[in-house]
Amino acid sequence: MERKVCIIAGGMSRWGAREGSQRDFFQEAAKxxxxxxxxxxxxxxxxxxxxxxxxxxxxxxxxxxxxVAENVGVQPKNLCARVELLCGSGSSAIILAxxxxxxxxxxxxxxxxxxxxxxxxxxxxxxxxxASVDHDWDGPQGIGLPPPAFAMMAKLHMKKYGTRKEHLAAxxxxxxxxxxxxxxxxxxxxxxxxxxxxxxxxxxPLTLYDCCPITDGAAAVILAGKEIAKDLTDKPLVYxxxxxxxxxxxxxxxxxxxxxWDSLRIAxxxxxxxxxxxxxxxxxxxxxxxxxxxxIIEMEDLGFCEKGEGGRFVFEGxxxxxxxxxTNTDGGLLGCGHPxxxxxxxxxxxxxxxxxxxxxxxxxxxxxxxxxxxxxxxAAHTLVVYGKEAA
Amino acid sequence: MSNPGISILEGKYMVTMDQYxxxxxxxxxxxxxxxxLQEGRLTTTRCRDCGMEPFPPRIxxxxxxxxxxxxxxxxxxxxxxxxxxxxxxxxxxxxxPPLIHALVELPGKKTLFTRIVNCREGExxxxxxxxxxxxxxxxxxxEIGREVVQIKRVCYAFEPVR
Ligand SMILES: [Zn+2]
Numbered sequence: 182m183e184r185k186v187c188i189i190a191g192g193m194s195r196w197g198a199r200e201g202s203q204r205d206f207f208q209e210a211a212k213x214x215x216x217x218x219x220x221x222x223x224x225x226x227x228x229x230x231x232x233x234x235x236x237x238x239x240x241x242x243x244x245x246x247x248x249v250a251e252n253v254g255v256q257p258k259n260l261c262a263r264v265e266l267l268c269g270s271g272s273s274a275i276i277l278a279x280x281x282x283x284x285x286x287x288x289x290x291x292x293x294x295x296x297x298x299x300x301x302x303x304x305x306x307x308x309x310x311x312a313s314v315d316h317d318w319d320g321p322q323g324i325g326l327p328p329p330a331f332a333m334m335a336k337l338h339m340k341k342y343g344t345r346k347e348h349l350a351a352x353x354x355x356x357x358x359x360x361x362x363x364x365x366x367x368x369x370x371x372x373x374x375x376x377x378x379x380x381x382x383x384x385x386p387l388t389l390y391d392c393c394p395i396t397d398g399a400a401a402v403i404l405a406g407k408e409i410a411k412d413l414t415d416k417p418l419v420y421x422x423x424x425x426x427x428x429x430x431x432x433x434x435x436x437x438x439x440x441x442w443d444s445l446r447i448a449x450x451x452x453x454x455x456x457x458x459x460x461x462x463x464x465x466x467x468x469x470x471x472x473x474x475x476x477i478i479e480m481e482d483l484g485f486c487e488k489g490e491g492g493r494f495v496f497e498g499x500x501x502x503x504x505x506x507x508t509n510t511d512g513g514l515l516g517c518g519h520p521x522x523x524x525x526x527x528x529x530x531x532x533x534x535x536x537x538x539x540x541x542x543x544x545x546x547x548x549x550x551x552x553x554x555x556x557x558x559x560a561a562h563t564l565v566v567y568g569k570e571a572a
Numbered sequence: 573m574s575n576p577g578i579s580i581l582e583g584k585y586m587v588t589m590d591q592y593x594x595x596x597x598x599x600x601x602x603x604x605x606x607x608x609l610q611e612g613r614l615t616t617t618r619c620r621d622c623g624m625e626p627f628p629p630r631i632x633x634x635x636x637x638x639x640x641x642x643x644x645x646x647x648x649x650x651x652x653x654x655x656x657x658x659x660x661x662x663x664x665x666x667x668x669p670p671l672i673h674a675l676v677e678l679p680g681k682k683t684l685f686t687r688i689v690n691c692r693e694g695e696x697x698x699x700x701x702x703x704x705x706x707x708x709x710x711x712x713x714x715e716i717g718r719e720v721v722q723i724k725r726v727c728y729a730f731e732p733v734r
Binding site for chain 1: 593627654659666685729
């Protein structure tokens with residue numbers, strides 16, 4: 182019989198332009214995670230998935246999972262591998278751990294993800310991003326770093342739907358305020374709408390405040406089958422109800438539509454279907470706000486508002502605390518930062534806390550939560566639906 | 573004793589970390605694209621079985637999954653759909669800011685997200701005509717037998733039609 186799968190613990194290192202190596206951050210995240218579940222002996226963890234995108238590039242290290250296992254003091258016997266999907270690596274690892282436990286191939290799986298993205302000289306950090314798009318075809322065009330592509334999406338969205346600079350800035354204001362209440366976040370200070378509007382231009386219409394920063398850090402969660410979970414923790418159980426991952430294209434010339442993200446719509450339909458819910462049932466969401474325009478389009482294509490209404494939806498506070506679907510309550514990528522492999526795990530950690538009822542900025546009575554990771558030039562979308570009840 | 577890691581950083585870097593693709597037949601089966609590009613032609617592969625013209629070129633048709641492909645020429649002029657001028661965080665090797673990006677609609681084909689060269693800041697407007705610009709990039713020293721041969725390489729961007 183298929184087993185119900187729970188997310189039972191989590192923790193993260195401090196995120197930011199950090200002192201330390203990637204293995205340091207994995208150890209810090211693991212320690213925070215172990216402290217969240219005193220009933221678990223880490224030696225009983227039988228599976229480990231490590232999410233990291235840039236380990237070969239910025240740490241010149243392949244074969245990462247056994248190295249992390251050794252460093253965090255676990256000795257997996259059913260699963261030990263690395264998962265890579267750039268910015269979606271963390272959620273990818275969570276859905277694979279979920280499937281392994283559901284199928285009875287592992288019992289207690291630790292999913293840890295993170296990066297050391299900063300390099301001794303900044304140019305190398307930027308240059309390394311040429312590996313993250315289609316290196317042979319998009320890299321030579323100078324769109325290795327994502328801001329130009331998202332700037333283009335913002336311009337088109339503004340033209341087509343009347344989205345305004347104030348709408349973009351409202352995303353930053355919300356997520357930076359949320360981050361200022363999260364001691365692990367990269368940014369600890371809020372910004373005003375005026376500051377956000379007057380930020381230094383990176384690539385029009387996006388300013389520094391519209392872009393998530395470059396971040397070092399890691400996060401970890403533990404997944405287990407329901408019966409084992411009940412023995413390991415007294416905290417309320419949080420279930421994974423449904424997952425999905427979709428991709429229609431990779432290279433820029435093949436993106437079907439820059440302002441409606443078709444692969445996100447497909448993934449959402451799949452995940453909602455498997456979870457037995459609809460967008461109206463989502464109480465709290467962590468969506469991939471790599472840029473302000475991203476969160477706006479995500480509100481539309483996840484079905485939280487009508488197409489083209491995302492800017493106004495955000496500006497009116499509909500995805501803020503107290504609104505229809507509080508989003509990125511821990512600060513999101515714009516506030517916490519974005520160590521690629523760590524992000525999906527940070528999202529899962531915050532949703533787990535929201536559904537357990539112990540989040541810092543608690544959404545009252547949250548019972549359904551969602552995480553969304555996008556990766557590459559909106560090439561892949563990864564969704565996980567969590568619930569206080571199993572599907 | 574010299575330190576090989578640091579000396580690489582001071583002088584050259586690894587070819588496998590280069591921003592431009594490998595273009596020799598030993599390293600890509602679509603080397604014809606680059607040979608055509610050296611003649612000022614923008615080409616891709618067309619499927620003789622189903623007629624699909626994917627870009628970038630392939631060795632497998634992504635539609636009917638056969639390998640009966642031929643090279644076809646695409647237009648070398650197009651129209652600006654949208655553009656933006658990047659001011660910060662430009663990767664090494666792309667010159668001084670701004671780095672100009674545009675969506676260029678090639679009539680009857682695809683809209684390409686390309687770099688714009690030979691263009692002043694503030695010069696470009698939506699609806700402008702652009703043409704293909706081919707330029708040489710650093711050759712790659714490649715071992716062929718016992719010889720190290722400099723493999724000539726090119727890249728493309730678009731530029732304003734004046
Ligand atoms: Zn075909």
